[in-house]
Amino acid sequence: xxxxxxxxxxxxxxxxxxxxxxMRLQLLMIFxxxxxxxxxxxxxxxxxxxxxxxxxxEEVIKAVEAQSGYVxxxxxxxxxxxxxxxxxxxxxxxxxxxxxxxxxxxxHCKLVEDFLVIAKDNVKTAPEDDKGRKIEGxxxxxxxxxxxxxTVLIKGTTGGVVTDTDGxxxxxxxxxxxxxxxxxxxxxxxxxxxxxxDKPLQIVLEEDVTEVEEVVVNGIFQRxxxxxxxxxxxxxxxxxKKVSNSNVFASLKNxxxxxxxxxxxxxxxxxxxMPTMALRxxxxxxxxxxxxxxxxxxxxxxxxxxxxxxxxEASVQKIADLxxxxxxxxxxxxxxxxxxxxxxxxxxxxxxxxxKKNTESSLRISYSGSVEIxxxxxxxxxLTNAAEKLEIEKDAGLYYDKNLSTLFNLQKDYNKKLAAVVxxxxxxxxxxxxxxxxxxxHGISFEMGNERLNLIVGFSYNNxxxxxxxxxxxxxxxxxxxxxxxxxxxxxxxxxxxxNVANDSPYGTFSEYAVLNPYxxxxxxxxxxxxxxxxxxxxxxxxxxxxxxxSLNTKLTSKYLDVTNNFSVEWMIxxxxxxxxxxxxxxxxxxxxxxYPANHLKFRSYSGEDLFRKGSYQMNEGEEKxxxxxxxxxxxxxxxxxxxxxxxxxxxxxxxxxxxxxYKAEGFPHDRMNDMMFAxxxxxxxxxxxxxxxxxxxxxxxxx
Numbered sequence: 001x002x003x004x005x006x007x008x009x010x011x012x013x014x015x016x017x018x019x020x021x022x023m024r025l026q027l028l029m030i031f032x033x034x035x036x037x038x039x040x041x042x043x044x045x046x047x048x049x050x051x052x053x054x055x056x057x058e059e060v061i062k063a064v065e066a067q068s069g070y071v072x073x074x075x076x077x078x079x080x081x082x083x084x085x086x087x088x089x090x091x092x093x094x095x096x097x098x099x100x101x102x103x104x105x106x107x108h109c110k111l112v113e114d115f116l117v118i119a120k121d122n123v124k125t126a127p128e129d130d131k132g133r134k135i136e137g138x139x140x141x142x143x144x145x146x147x148x149x150x151t152v153l154i155k156g157t158t159g160g161v162v163t164d165t166d167g168x169x170x171x172x173x174x175x176x177x178x179x180x181x182x183x184x185x186x187x188x189x190x191x192x193x194x195x196x197x198d199k200p201l202q203i204v205l206e207e208d209v210t211e212v213e214e215v216v217v218n219g220i221f222q223r224x225x226x227x228x229x230x231x232x233x234x235x236x237x238x239x240x241k242k243v244s245n246s247n248v249f250a251s252l253k254n255x256x257x258x259x260x261x262x263x264x265x266x267x268x269x270x271x272x273x274m275p276t277m278a279l280r281x282x283x284x285x286x287x288x289x290x291x292x293x294x295x296x297x298x299x300x301x302x303x304x305x306x307x308x309x310x311x312x313e314a315s316v317q318k319i320a321d322l323x324x325x326x327x328x329x330x331x332x333x334x335x336x337x338x339x340x341x342x343x344x345x346x347x348x349x350x351x352x353x354x355x356k357k358n359t360e361s362s363l364r365i366s367y368s369g370s371v372e373i374x375x376x377x378x379x380x381x382x383l384t385n386a387a388e389k390l391e392i393e394k395d396a397g398l399y400y401d402k403n404l405s406t407l408f409n410l411q412k413d414y415n416k417k418l419a420a421v422v423x424x425x426x427x428x429x430x431x432x433x434x435x436x437x438x439x440x441x442h443g444i445s446f447e448m449g450n451e452r453l454n455l456i457v458g459f460s461y462n463n464x465x466x467x468x469x470x471x472x473x474x475x476x477x478x479x480x481x482x483x484x485x486x487x488x489x490x491x492x493x494x495x496x497x498x499x500n501v502a503n504d505s506p507y508g509t510f511s512e513y514a515v516l517n518p519y520x521x522x523x524x525x526x527x528x529x530x531x532x533x534x535x536x537x538x539x540x541x542x543x544x545x546x547x548x549x550x551s552l553n554t555k556l557t558s559k560y561l562d563v564t565n566n567f568s569v570e571w572m573i574x575x576x577x578x579x580x581x582x583x584x585x586x587x588x589x590x591x592x593x594x595x596y597p598a599n600h601l602k603f604r605s606y607s608g609e610d611l612f613r614k615g616s617y618q619m620n621e622g623e624e625k626x627x628x629x630x631x632x633x634x635x636x637x638x639x640x641x642x643x644x645x646x647x648x649x650x651x652x653x654x655x656x657x658x659x660x661x662x663y664k665a666e667g668f669p670h671d672r673m674n675d676m677m678f679a680x681x682x683x684x685x686x687x688x689x690x691x692x693x694x695x696x697x698x699x700x701x702x703x704x
Contacts, residue, residue: 047091047092047093048063048064048067048068048089048091048092048093048094048097049067049089049090049091049092050063050064050067050087050088050089050097050101051087051088051089052085052086052087052088052101053086054084054085054086055084055085055086056084057079057082057084057085057101057102057105058079059575060085060087060097060098060101061074061098061118062575063574063575064094064097064098064116066488066572066574066575067094067487067488068093068094068116068487069452069485069486069487069488070094070115070116071115071116071149072098072109072115072116072117072118073115073116073117073118073148073149073162073185074117074118075118075151075184075185078107078118078119078120079107079118081105081106082102082105082107083105085101087100087101094109094116095109095110095111095116098116098118102118106120107119107120108120115148115149115165117149117151117162119151119160119162133172133173133198134170134171134172134173134198135170135171135172135173135195135198135200135201136168136169136170136171136200136201137168137169137200137201137202137203138163138166138167138168138169138200138201138202138203139152139163139167139168139169139183139185139203139204139205140167140202140203140204140205141188141204141205141207142204142206142207145364146163146165146166146167146168147163147167147185147188147205148163148164148165148166148167149162149163149185150162150163150167150169150183150184150185150188150205151182151183151184151185152169152171152181152182152183153181153182153184154171154173154174154179154180154181154182155179155180155181155182155192156180157174165450173195178194178195178196179194179195180192180193180194180195181193181194181195181201183203183205185205188205188206188207189205189206189207191203191205191206232331232332232333232334233256233331233332233334234329234330234331234332235255235329235330235331236328236329236330237324237325237326237327237328237329237330237356239251239255240252240255240324240327240330241324241325243255245324245370245372245441246324246372246464247319247320247321247322247324248319248320248322248324248327248330248353249261249275249277249319249320251324252330252351256332259277259305259332259349259351260277261275261276261277270466270468270471270504270505271374271464271465271466271471271472271473271502272466272471272473272502272503272504272558274316274317274320275316275320276304277304277305304316304348305332305348305349305350305351306348306349306350306351307319307350307351307353308350308351308352308353309322309353309355310353310354310355310494310566311566311568311582311584311630312564312566312582312584312586312628313626313628313654314353318498318562319351319353321462321475321477321498321500322353322477323443323458323460323462323477323479325366325368325443325445325458325460326355326356326458326460326479327353327354327355327356328354328355328356328357329353329354330351330352330353330354331351331352331353331354332349332350332351332352333349333350333351333352334349355479355481355494356456356481357454357456357481357483357492357494363446363447363448364446364447364448365444365445365446365447366443366444366445366447367442367443367444368441368442368443368444369440369441369442369443370440370441371438371439371440371441372438372439372440372441372464373436373437373438373439374436374437374438374439374464374465374466374467375436375437375467376434376435376436376467378430378431378434381430381514383430383518384518385426385518386420386421386425386426386427386517386518386519387421387426389517389518389519390414390417390418390421390519394414398410399411399413399414413535413536416535416536417519417535420519420520420521420535421519425518425519425520425521426518426519427516427518427519427520427521427522428518429513429514429516429518429520430510430513430514432507432513432522432546432547433468433469433505433507433508433510433513433546433547433550434467434468434469435465435467435468435469436467437464437465437466437467437471437472438465439462439463439464439465439472440461440463441460441461441462441463442460442461442462443458443459443460443461444458444459444460445457445458445459446458449483452484452485452486453482453483453484453485454482454483454484455480455481455482456479456480456481456482457479457480457481458477458478458479458480458481459477459478459479460475460476460477460478461474461475461476462474462475462477463475466505468505468507468510469505469507469550470503470504470505470506470507470550471503471504471505472502472503473500473501473502473503474500474501474502475498475499475500476498476499476500477496477497477498477499478496478497479494479495479496479497480493480494480495481493481494481495482494488571488572488573489569489570489571489572490569490570490571490572491567491568491569492567492568492569492570493565493566493567493568494565494566494567495563495564495565496562496563496564496565497561497562497563497564498560498561498562498563498564499559499560499561499562500559500560500561500562501557501558501559502557502558502559503556503557504556504557504558505550505556506549506550506552506554506556507546507547507549507550508546508549508550512544512546513546516533516543519535520533520534520535520543521533522545522547522548529545529547529548529551530545530548531544531545531548531601531604532544532545533545542604544601544604545601548601549600549601549602552596552597552599552600552671553595553597553671553672553674554595554596554597554600555593555594555595555674556593556594556595557592557593558590558591558592558593558620559590559591559592560588560589560590560591561588561589562586562587562588563586563587563588564584564585564586565584565585565586566582566583566584567582567583567584568580568581568582568583569581569582576635576636576637577633577634577635578633578634578635578636579631579632579633579634580631580632580633580634581629581630581631581632582629582630582631583628583629584626584627584628584629585625585626585627586624586625586626587623587624587625587626588623588624588625589622589623589624590620590621590622590623590624590660591619591620591621591622592618592619592620593617593618593619593620594616594617594618594619595615595616595617595618595668595674596615596616596617597615597668597670597671597674598614598615598668598669598670598671599614599671600615603615603616612667612680613666613667613680613681613684614666614667614668615666615667615668615669615671615679616664616665616666616668616683617663617664617665617666617668617674617675617676617679618662618663618664618665619662619663619676620660620661620662620663621660621661621663622658622659622660622661623658623659623660624656624657624658625655625656625657625658626654626655626656626657627653627654627655627656628652628653628654628655629652629653629654630650630651630652630653631650631651632648632649632650632651633648633649633650634646634647634648635647635648654695655695656693656694656695657692657693657694657695658692658693659690659691659692659693660690660691660692661688661689661690662688662689662690663676663682663688664682664683664686664688665679665680665681665682665683666679666680666681666682666683666684667679667680667681668680
């Protein structure tokens, strides 16, 4: 029972306190607004200071980008002609700094909207008063996203322009002869287009894969693939979806043979059972417990690898319910050197998953939908029919005995079974609890932003229908990812809310049907379900009919709500030095209900005083809280073409807590009274139980 607060505060005092809170909130909003206005103004007036001696021009460009917040657009081919530079400048604007570094190279820098564009000195817009025809167009990538800063040159001349922030350009062509335009952009293949008329051009540039540098992400920092010495395998999200659209594990099972995901022979394709896997061998630890029946997924299988989602530890259940459309990349860290940064937690390997964060589009709406069919495979069950099974039993001597009295009874039983076979009974028990499960998946995302502020909002729905009748798993997920870049700072926040509802099959286990003989029938002569499927009368010849249990008002459900918020900030101090800080919080609530009515066959043996104990209800309620944070400082520098130095030092804090309470009750008078409040008592000789774990700690990580 909760107690009311008695602090003695008067009503006027409470009103004044509430008014002060409102005033503080308004002042905070005004401050944030003014800060944003100041940020917009100061962004265009950002000063930079650079000090380089005999350095490559690419190093100067990276330093200017880090200090100014501008994006520098250039053509790699042009920069190859620039010699190594020595420059010392303090408190100058970005354009002046780059022009000073480019002096004498035949290139210059200019500000085009929010981009710094490097082009040839003799590249200029054709004068408006020149006689000729005007041509306009738009340049995009393969995803129809505009490409700003693309250099558009008239082949064989010095005339040209660069595209604006919408990827559009306008150019006056000399004379009436056939003209060829050259389109070049960093990271894209140069394209030539012949202009034969005045119609607007729609140019699509293809990505030049040779210029895109591959990196390895280990969840804490990223390294160039060429300088990473550990054993790692990186896959893109598109590669995962090409194999399977179900979940991450279904794709990994087929893509990487080193990750062994075992078939669950006991539960088959039950969508509510988490997969068992191993990446670096198996241990002797047993995760299960015979004393406490926990329904929440609070800990991973000790044989499973460590999962890192956007830099934070995640459970197998969270990865299984993750929307495939949100996955940007997946990296498997296999050997000791690759996973050493995670310490003993990574003894079974590490799987790092990065979700999509940034977009350059002004507004993009994406929808994806799919249908998934779960079909049972009974091809390995080459079973006999009813007549064949009875004949095999006869040949095996099951109906013969030297004792005449016993032989008479056995022959009598055989004749009854034979009569059932002759009457046409041939039950395919394996097909009774099965179906073709048809599930659907839908996802929609909204992306918008520019070079500084990016936003992704996504919603997904995933319904999985198991092959056992009545088993399904429905997952709802909403996510908001926002990033903002200001000068050398990059802020990111990712909020994910996941709701899951799972139902287990009331048809019991598949093994119950596999042991039943085909000459038995689940129905009587009138077509009604029977409790005892046996043909032979008598209490000793009871064959439980699992289809009867499936017809009852059994309830086997579980659900959880997971709210996760991850925040990170990156600070590019100077060229080569970066500080990264992250903080994540997760709260999860679990509820599971397991109700068996009084007429369920599991209570068939109850008699006497135990008759009032028929019917059972188990309710599990649990919650989990996780806090984690880390701060890392990184240094990376390349010397010449072959030497690369990288170092990282970090500090990590984490706290995890969970508890689950279990209530078991019995004695329910009717199968429609399927709530805990209708119970007669707690289960005999038991009381409410539960479990709780609290973990906290820190670790210091240094790697070179």
